[in-house]
Amino acid sequence: MIKDVAAALDIHPFMLSLWRKQVRDGVIVAKGAKLDVKTKAELKRLKELERQYKVLKEEHELLKKAIRFASEQRKRSSSS
Numbered sequence: 001m002i003k004d005v006a007a008a009l010d011i012h013p014f015m016l017s018l019w020r021k022q023v024r025d026g027v028i029v030a031k032g033a034k035l036d037v038k039t040k041a042e043l044k045r046l047k048e049l050e051r052q053y054k055v056l057k058e059e060h061e062l063l064k065k066a067i068r069f070a071s072e073q074r075k076r077s078s079s080s
Contacts, residue, residue, distance in 0.1 A: 002020075006013040022028040026043070035043070 002013050002016055006016045009016070019028060
């Protein structure tokens, strides 16, 4: 289907796929496009969830480092 649409528009299928992804990710927004209230609320919720996910990933990495550090400290103190 992408190949057919791309051929009809006389563009490479890769470009069409890239643009589709950019629209889905919110990188490209059509001028004059009106989003309904439900869609706007869902986008706001999605952005908040993405922010929370980023924070949780950072916290997870810090906890892993803390666990490694504590394990090394225990090994050092028990071998003394």
